[in-house]
Amino acid sequence: MEDNPAIEPHGPKARHRATSPAPKVKPSGKAAASKPVEAQAAQEWLAMLGWIALLVITQLLMIVFAKRCTGQAPLPLLLCLAQFTISAVLSSSASHALSRSRKSKAGNAAPGTPAQLLAPWTVLADILPLSAVWTGGFVMFNAAALHMSPGMVNVIRCMEPLATVCVGAGLGQQFSWQVLATLVPICGGVAMASLTTGSFSATGICFAMVSNVAFCCRSFSLQRLRRNPHNKLDDLAVFFNVSWTATVALPFLQVPLEGAQVLPSLQALGDRRWIFAMDLLASSVFFFLYQFVQLLVMTQLSPLAFSVLTPVVKALMIVVLTLYYGDEMSPLSALGVVLSVAGGYLFTLAKSNSGRAKDVQKNT
Template identity: 25%
Template sequence: MRAASEASEAAAEEPTESKKEKSFMDKFGVIIYIVLWYAFNIGYNIYNKKALISYPYPWACALWQMSFGWLIFVPLWILRIRKTPKLTVSQAVTLAPSALGHLATHVGAVIAFFAGAVSFGHIVKASEPVVSSFLNFAFLGEVMPWQVYASLLPIIGGVGLASASELSFNWLCFGAAMGSNLGSASRAVYSKKVMSGGDIGENMDSANVYAVLTIMATFMLIPISLLIEGPSAMLKGFKIAYSAGGMSFMWQMILSGFYYYMYNEVAFLALGKLDPVSHAVCNTMKRVVIIITAIFVFRNPVTGLGVLGSSIAILGTLIYSLAKNKYAKPLRLFGQRGGGGAWEVSAIFIRPSGPETRD
C-alpha cells in the first residue's frame, strides 16, 4: 500500500514538473534563443576575422566553415535525433540555384571581412533590402507601396556616407559585401518564383533545408576554391599559420566554423518565436552590437561621418522592415506565384511561410 501510494504521488508530481518546465521555456525561451543568437553571431565575426588574419585564404576559410556544419547535422541524422531529409534528383536540381545563392552569400561575406573591417562589411550588408527590392521588381514584377521605397533612401544615403568616410575603404570589401547581398536576395527571389509549391522532399523542415543547402553549396565550393587559391597554396599557408599560431590558430578555425553553423541554427529557433516587428528590432540591434563589438575588438578607426552614416543606414533597415510589415502587400505586375505551401527565404534559412525573416 505504501509503495502504491508513493507511486501514485510520483505520478501526480510528473505533470507538475513538466508543466513547470514548459512554463520556464514559455517565459524565457525567446530570451535564451536571442542571447545565444547574438553570442554565436558575435563569436563568429570575431573568430572569422582572426582566422582570416592568421590564414589569409578567404576561399579556404569559407569552405572550412561551410564544411564544419557536416560535423553537426550528419551525426544528428545518423543517431536519428533529427529526421533525415529525402529528396529526388529533380528536387535536388530545383534546390541547386538556392544552394548557389547560399554559396555566394557566405563567400561574399567572408571575402568582405577579409578585405576590410568587419564593421564596414556589416554596414554595406545592411543595404540588402535595396538589392532585394530591385530584384523582386525585375524578376517577379512586385511593386511595393511608396512608403516602403521611401524607407530605402536612408539606407542608400547612410551606406554612401559611411563608405565615403571609411578610412579603410577598399573596393574589394565593398564589392564582396554587395555580392553577398546579391546572393542572398537572388536566393529569396528564386524561392518565391520557383519553389512556391513547397514540394522539395520529405522531412524538409527549416533546419534540414539549411543543412541540404549547406551540403550542396559545399560541393559547389570545393572546385571553385581549389581553382582560385590552389591546394598547394592553401596547404602551404596553413602550415605557415600553424607554425606561427599553433593551437591558438587551430581554435580560431574551429570556433569560426562552429559559431557559423550554430548562429544560423539558433537563429531559426529565435526567429520562429518572434513576430515581424520584434524580429526587425532584434535584427537591427544585433547588427549594432556586432559593429560596436568589432570596432572595440579590432580597434578600427572610425570618423564622425562614418558613425553618422552607419547609424542612418542601420536605422533605415529598421524603418524598411517596419514599413514593409505595416503597409499593403506588394502589387504583382507580372507572373504568378505557384500553389499553396509557399516558402520564405532569408539570409539564414528557408522555412514555410510565416513572419518574414531577413539577416
C-alpha cells in the same frame, strides 16, 4: 472651495457598520484580462533579449575566428568549405537528436513519421540555387573581411534592402512607394558612414555589395522552394541540404582558385598550423550555431518581433565589432550607421504592410 462630504455620527448602528467586514469587490474583467496579456508581452520581450544575446555572441565568435583564419592564411574559399562541411555534420546530428526527442515525447503509442532529412531529386532542383547564393554570400563576406574590418563590412551589409529591391524588380516584382522611400535613409546612412571613416576599402566594399546580392537572393530562392509541392523539409533539413551541396560544390572553385596557395600558406604558418586548425574549427562550429539560432528565432518569434530583432542585432554587431577591432568612427559616421539600421527596420515594416495589403486585395 470644495464642500466636505457629510460625516455620519458614530451611533450604535454606525459603530456596528464600521466594525463589520467590508464587502468584497470583484475585480473587473478588463483588469484580470490585462495581467496575462502584460505577462505574455514581458515574456516575449525577455525571450527577444535572450535571442539577441545568442545571435550577437554566435555571430561575433564566428566572425572573430574567421578573421583570425584569413589573417593567418588568406584562403576564404577554404574557410567556407570547412564551415559548410562542419555544418552538414552538425545539422544532421541536430536533426536526428530532435527527431528522437519528438519520438520520446509522443511515446510508443503514437509513432509519427520520421522527419525527412535528405532532399529528393524533385526538391534538389530548388535546393541547388539556394545553396549557390547562400554559399556565395558567405564567400564574398569572408573575402570582404580580408580587405577591411568586419565592422565596416557589416555597415555595407546594411544596404541589403537595396539589393533586394533591384533583384526583385529584375524578377518582375513591384514595390510600393513606402518601401522605396526607406532606401533613402539606408543608402544615405551608409554613404555618411563610409565617407567619414578611413577604414573602408574599395575592394572590400565591392565584395560586401556582391554578398548583399547573394544574401537577398536567399529569400527569393526560399520562396521558390516553399512553392514546390514535393517539399517536406523543415528548416534544419533545408540547411543540411544547403550545407552538403556546398561541401560538394566548393572544391570545384577552391582547387583552381586557391589550390596553389594552400600548401605555401600552411607551410608559412610553421608551428602555428595547429592554432590555424583550431581557429578554423571554432569558426565553423560557431557558423553552424549562428545559423541554427537564426532558424530557432524564425520559428519562436512572431514576424513583428523578428523584424524588430534583425536591425537591433545588426546595430549591436557594428558597435561590438567596431570596438573590438578599434575602428575609428566619427559622430557623423555613427549617425550614418543609426540612419541605415533604422531604414532597414522601416524597410521590413513597409514590406510586410505592403504584403498584407496585397493579400487583402486578393481576398476581396
